[in-house]
Amino acid sequence: xxxxxFFENLLLGYQVAFTAAxxxxxxxxxxxxxxxxxxxxxxxxxxxxxxxxxxxxxxPVSAIIMLAGIYYGTQYGGSxxxxxxxxxxxxxxxxxxxxxxxxxxxxxxxxxxxxxAFGSFIAGTVGIITLMFLAEPLSNVxxxxxxxxxxxxxxxxxxxxxxxxxxxxIKALIMVALGIGLSQVGTDIISxxxxxxxxxIELQDGIGLVPLVMGLFGIxxxxxxxxxxxxxxxxxxxxxxxxxxLKDWMDSIRAIIRGTFLGFxxxxxxxxxxxxxxxxxxxxxxxxxxxxEKFGTxxxxxxxxxxxxxxxxxxxxxxxxxxxxxxxxxxxxxxLGALMIHGLQPxxxxxxxxxxVFWGTVMSMYIGNVMLLILNLPLIGLWVxxxxxxxxxxxxxxxxxxxxxxxxxxxxxxDVFMMLIFGIIGYxxxxxxxxxxxxxxxxxxxxxxxxxxxxxxxxxxxxxxLFITRPISASCLIVALMLLLGSxxxxxxxxxxxxxx
Amino acid sequence: xxxxFLEKDFISGFMWLVLGIGLCIGSIELNLGxxxxxxxxxxxxxxxAVLVLLGLVLMFSSISKGTEEEEVKVDEISLKGxxxxxxxxxxxxxxxxxxxxxxxxxxxxxxxxFFLFKFTESKKWLMPLVLSLFTVILSYLIxxxxxxxxxxxxxxxxx
Numbered sequence: 001x002x003x004x005x006f007f008e009n010l011l012l013g014y015q016v017a018f019t020a021a022x023x024x025x026x027x028x029x030x031x032x033x034x035x036x037x038x039x040x041x042x043x044x045x046x047x048x049x050x051x052x053x054x055x056x057x058x059x060p061v062s063a064i065i066m067l068a069g070i071y072y073g074t075q076y077g078g079s080x081x082x083x084x085x086x087x088x089x090x091x092x093x094x095x096x097x098x099x100x101x102x103x104x105x106x107x108x109x110x111x112x113x114x115x116x117a118f119g120s121f122i123a124g125t126v127g128i129i130t131l132m133f134l135a136e137p138l139s140n141v142x143x144x145x146x147x148x149x150x151x152x153x154x155x156x157x158x159x160x161x162x163x164x165x166x167x168x169x170i171k172a173l174i175m176v177a178l179g180i181g182l183s184q185v186g187t188d189i190i191s192x193x194x195x196x197x198x199x200x201i202e203l204q205d206g207i208g209l210v211p212l213v214m215g216l217f218g219i220x221x222x223x224x225x226x227x228x229x230x231x232x233x234x235x236x237x238x239x240x241x242x243x244x245x246l247k248d249w250m251d252s253i254r255a256i257i258r259g260t261f262l263g264f265x266x267x268x269x270x271x272x273x274x275x276x277x278x279x280x281x282x283x284x285x286x287x288x289x290x291x292x293e294k295f296g297t298x299x300x301x302x303x304x305x306x307x308x309x310x311x312x313x314x315x316x317x318x319x320x321x322x323x324x325x326x327x328x329x330x331x332x333x334x335x336l337g338a339l340m341i342h343g344l345q346p347x348x349x350x351x352x353x354x355x356x357v358f359w360g361t362v363m364s365m366y367i368g369n370v371m372l373l374i375l376n377l378p379l380i381g382l383w384v385x386x387x388x389x390x391x392x393x394x395x396x397x398x399x400x401x402x403x404x405x406x407x408x409x410x411x412x413x414x415d416v417f418m419m420l421i422f423g424i425i426g427y428x429x430x431x432x433x434x435x436x437x438x439x440x441x442x443x444x445x446x447x448x449x450x451x452x453x454x455x456x457x458x459x460x461x462x463x464x465x466l467f468i469t470r471p472i473s474a475s476c477l478i479v480a481l482m483l484l485l486g487s488x489x490x491x492x493x494x495x496x497x498x499x500x501x
Numbered sequence: 502x503x504x505x506f507l508e509k510d511f512i513s514g515f516m517w518l519v520l521g522i523g524l525c526i527g528s529i530e531l532n533l534g535x536x537x538x539x540x541x542x543x544x545x546x547x548x549x550a551v552l553v554l555l556g557l558v559l560m561f562s563s564i565s566k567g568t569e570e571e572e573v574k575v576d577e578i579s580l581k582g583x584x585x586x587x588x589x590x591x592x593x594x595x596x597x598x599x600x601x602x603x604x605x606x607x608x609x610x611x612x613x614x615f616f617l618f619k620f621t622e623s624k625k626w627l628m629p630l631v632l633s634l635f636t637v638i639l640s641y642l643i644x645x646x647x648x649x650x651x652x653x654x655x656x657x658x659x660x
Contacts, residue, residue, distance in 0.1 A: 180548040434513075
């Protein structure tokens with residue numbers, strides 16, 4: 001790597017991130033992120049779709065800075081709810097409940113919150129540095145990819161996402177097929193023909209990503225939460241001693257380091273992201289621990305590891321987005337949408353052609369992490385107060401914001417209607433144990449895949465064998481096939497996730 | 502192990518089968534094209550075919566060995582009396598969407614919030630009233646005045 005060029009880029013990022021406006025956007029992002037993280041029943045995907053229309057009027061880099069802030073901010077906020085209420089504020093904080101809440105019951109809520117925040121900070125920072133060093137060299141590699149490589153890579157991405165899904169792999173594969181099917185609705189760009197629009201004019205532009213995501217993640221989560229009518233009970237004790245002591249640090253530092261690297265790697269994988277990272281980290285810590293019996297009774301490693309992993313996973317998730325222009329999860333898909341709305345072309349050339357966007361965002365993530373540490377430790381009392389707002393007050397407001405966010409995107413009621421339909425579908429899916437995440441990923445990749453497939457076939461003159469004679473494409477397909485076969489022949493292969501969930 | 506034809510997985514598998522067949526037929530009508538020149542129906546056809554295949558696998562596995570390792574139990578499905586809440590919430594959302602452009606942002610939002618607040622906290626009147634009014638005015642200031650979002654004014658031409 002060119003060292004002077006690297007420092008020039010750092011300086012560029014510094015100049016972009018440290019303008020008053022971008023500092024403000026970064027702050028708003030992490031503040032909203034923490035709030036969303038603390039509140040159960042609405043996740044980062046919902047929050048980002050809400051704020052997407054708001055970013056239309058501002059510069060692309062500011063928009064990405066703010067939206068990214070929401071994403072990594074939620075990972076900080078989520079742990080607070082898990083520890084204090086035993087309800088995950090965020091899907092990625094589910095495992096934090098196990099030991100975090102036990103610690104809180106033993107009067108050690110302070111150190112639990114403290115180690116979660118410090119672990120997040122360390123992992124976040126290391127993750128950003130890794131992202132910084134890896135993204136540009138990787139994008140140079142990706143420049144040599146043609147349509148066949150992209151197509152096979154996307155096949156691999158979708159396979160991994162089903163492999164990492166919690167429940168049955170068949171159901172996850174069904175979600176992928178359905179997602180690709182849904183992505184085909186609308187006008188076919190090449191032939192100009194209407195596909196599956198059933199004469200509905202609004203469907204000619206296809207199904208909107210925002211209504212789909214907000215329905216499947218926002219509305220359906222609210223509906224699910226309505227079933228659990230039990231009111232939130234927060235620990236009444238005063239939170240004291242947020243700084244973990246030396247023993248706490250000794251116990252958790254290895255977990256933090258392992259969680260950081262594990263999380264970053266899993267974050268890169270499609271469909272993985274923060275949720276899977278936190279689960280795997282917990283399993284790994286339990287396996288490596290000298291006293292695994294302590295897990296579940298308030299082991300601080302059980303908080304430190306997953307909370308670090310989910311943070312570095314958010315940094316890792318930016319790699320496929322910035323390097324390949326392929327989003328690895330729903331949140332990244334929305335960021336991809338934001339880039340495109342602002343006229344930027346995602347792909348291997350993005351970092352070269354718009355260095356200010358990449359380096360500005362990365363720099364802002366450092367600043368954001370410092371802001372988050374301050375927001376989540378000294379100001380923890382504020383978030384505890386937010387938690388006291390009962391859900392019966394909260395859920396009408398969440399629904400209202402979903403409707404407003406969805407409507408203001410194109411100012412048409414049809415999108416809101418679609419959101420409601422996907423909300424009901426998502427609710428039913430959750431009831432019968434179908435995970436919506438692979439569907440959303442497939443929906444996003446669907447049109448990209450169709451282009452790549454079409455171009456490849458034209459390139460090859462219809463000869464499919466070239467998919468397996470080109471080395472990169474072939475290796476992607478082989479790995480995908482192995483994952484598929486592996487899950488058919490040994491169900492235990494996917495045991496890591498099944499065991500703890 | 503249950504060997505029940507009314508197994509949830511059996512039903513959903515059947516649904517995917519039907520949907521997949523529909524997708525395939527629709528795709529053939531759209532023109533599949535050839536491998537040299539793929540038509541608009543090619544990818545939808547492939548996804549439909551995968552749905553058919555997986556639907557069959559799901560149905561077959563739910564009959565042959567009970568269900569997947571992760572069986573959906575019938576009692577998990579039952580709504581424990583909370584279906585009313587969910588039903589009325591969906592109804593409220595539907596009403597909100599239908600009336601939004603007709604009555605305008607202010608009135609529909611107010612009624613929507615008031616209904617849900619009142620519905621869940623049914624004894625009091627004042628609290629839901631104040632809360633929904635406060636939210637409407639605040640959100641109007643944020644979205645419409647500050648962020649300049651365009652919202653329908655409705656027949657009352659208000660806000």
